[in-house]
Amino acid sequence: MKKRVYLQGFGVDLLSFSQALECACDAVNNMDNIQIITINPEMIEAAKKDKDFANVIKHAELIVPDGVGIKIALALKGYKQERIGGCDLSYELVKLCESNGWRLALLGAKEEVIQTLLSKFKNDFPNLNIVYSHNGYFDNENEILNDISKSNPQVLLCALGAPKQEFLIYRLKEMLQGCVMIGVGGSFDVFSGCTKRAPVIWQKLGLEWLYRVIVQPERIKRIFPTLPIFLFESIIDSIKK
Ligand code: UDP
Numbered sequence: 001m002k003k004r005v006y007l008q009g010f011g012v013d014l015l016s017f018s019q020a021l022e023c024a025c026d027a028v029n030n031m032d033n034i035q036i037i038t039i040n041p042e043m044i045e046a047a048k049k050d051k052d053f054a055n056v057i058k059h060a061e062l063i064v065p066d067g068v069g070i071k072i073a074l075a076l077k078g079y080k081q082e083r084i085g086g087c088d089l090s091y092e093l094v095k096l097c098e099s100n101g102w103r104l105a106l107l108g109a110k111e112e113v114i115q116t117l118l119s120k121f122k123n124d125f126p127n128l129n130i131v132y133s134h135n136g137y138f139d140n141e142n143e144i145l146n147d148i149s150k151s152n153p154q155v156l157l158c159a160l161g162a163p164k165q166e167f168l169i170y171r172l173k174e175m176l177q178g179c180v181m182i183g184v185g186g187s188f189d190v191f192s193g194c195t196k197r198a199p200v201i202w203q204k205l206g207l208e209w210l211y212r213v214i215v216q217p218e219r220i221k222r223i224f225p226t227l228p229i230f231l232f233e234s235i236i237d238s239i240k241k
Contacts, residue, residue: 007077007234008044008233008237010054012063012064013064015084027179027180028102028180031178032178033173033180034181035173035182036060036062036063036182037056037063038084038085038184038185039064041069042226042227042230056163059170065081065083068208069231071083073238076238085203086185087184087190087197089182090184093180094157101129103129104128104130105132106156107134107136107160108188113135114192116194120193131152131153132147132153146175148176149176154180155180156176156182157187158184159183159189165183195215
């Protein structure tokens with residue numbers, strides 16, 4: 001169903017939003033574990049300097065293109081691909097959890113954010129079966145992993161930011177069975193209403209990153225010079241093709 005192509009040596013799967021959801025359903029139904037990575041230019045630049053992170057990305061079952069930079073890099077190689085945002089994908093996974101009765105685990109964000117999120121989800125999705133939840137600030141990772149494993153989730157949303165969330169999910173793959181695991185960055189802040197998402201028009205124009213920089217100016221350090229470097233190297237990469 002999906003085709004994996006490579007950007008500067010890093011895989012990205014070409015598929016539609018609904019195909020990504022189908023992969024998730026198949027995994028749960030077939031009792032497979034899958035790690036979904038929503039890849040963006042910052043992650044690729046980080047993985048170039050960290051071979052352990054590169055290894056985690058390489059072994060992900062599904063790598064969806066998040067970030068407009070990835071969309072541009074794919075276009076430079078002649079691939080037309082829609083952006084699949086972690087926020088949108090994980091929200092649809094929550095809906096699937098409710099409609100299919102799947103066990104959902106939530107890990108990440110500040111304590112007040114996760115508490116607000118839990119009450120919001122309980123209100124918006126009354127039949128949601130949340131089997132585990134914990135904030136993202138903990139010292140004993142092994143204890144967290146064991147507790148998640150005991151709760152036997154079928155979907156795990158992990159909101160610790162990259163690459164922390166990807167490393168943790170990679171470890172969990174050995175411990176769970178039939179679970180869709182996705183790193184969702186700052187999505188809990190958005191779902192809980194603690195942070196506002198960019199208006200739809202900004203999202204459609206591919207300017208969500210700019211909105212986030214305006215709202216949280218400290219994010220500029222993440223974008224510059226990483227994004228221009230990534231785009232420059234993507235041009236070189238597409239010429240080499
Ligand atoms: N976070 C966490 N534990 C940590 C570091 C971060 O739970 O040790 C959370 C943080 O509270 C925020 C999310 O991870 O909710 C990271 O959000 P960010 O906006 O940086 O992620 P992005 O969407 O850019 O990937």
